[in-house]
Amino acid sequence: MGKNYEIDNIDLKILSLLAQDAKMAYTEIAKKVFVSGGTVHVRMKKMEETGIVTGSGFHIDYSKLGFDIVAFLGIYLEKSSLYSNVIEELKKVPEIINIHYTTGNYSIFAKVVCKDTQHLREVLHDKIQQVNGIDRTETFISLEESLDRPIQLADL
Known part of the structure; x- marks a missing residue:
C-alpha cells in the first residue's frame, strides 16, 4: 500500500468518532457513518498502513x-x-x-x-x-x- 491514500469525508468522520472515544466499536462507528463495519475496518487498516493513524490510546487522570x-x-x-x-x-x-x-x-x-x-x-x-x-x-x-x-x- 502506497502512502498516497486519499482521505474523504467518511474517513474524517471515522477519525473524529475515534478521537472522541478510542474504544468505540467499529460496528457502532459504521452505524453513525452509514457504512458497513467491514468498511470501517478496511479504511482504518489503510490509514494505519499509510501512517495517518499511528496508534490508539486513552487518557489517564x-x-x-x-x-x-x-x-x-x-x-x-x-x-x-x-x-x-x-x-x-x-x-x-x-x-x-x-x-x-x-x-x-x-x-x-x-x-x-x-x-x-x-x-x-x-x-x-x-x-x-x-x-x-x-x-x-x-x-x-x-x-x-x-x-x-x-x-x-x-x-x-
Whole structure:
C-alpha cells in the first residue's frame, strides 16, 4: 500500500468518532457513518498502513494516581545544534510526557507530571538541568487544565 491514500469525508468522520472515544466499536462507528463495519475496518487498516493513524490510546487522570503537579518547561539550549542530543536525554526522564521543538524564546517546550512540588524540584535539579546542552529552564506550573480535546475533523 502506497502512502498516497486519499482521505474523504467518511474517513474524517471515522477519525473524529475515534478521537472522541478510542474504544468505540467499529460496528457502532459504521452505524453513525452509514457504512458497513467491514468498511470501517478496511479504511482504518489503510490509514494505519499509510501512517495517518499511528496508534490508539486513552487518557489517564494522573492526579487520581497521586501526581498533582503539571508543569510546562521552557528550555534554553546552549546551542541549537545540541537539540538532538538533548532530546535523547530528555526522553529518559519518565516524568516528561510531551516535548516540542519550538520557535520563539525557548528551543524546547516540555510537559512534566510530578507528585508534588518537591518531586518537581528533584526532577528539575537532578535530572533535567543536569542534561549537557541545556543552558537554563523556565517552569510554569499549571493550576488547571480547562480544555483537552481532539480537533474536529468532520461534522458528525
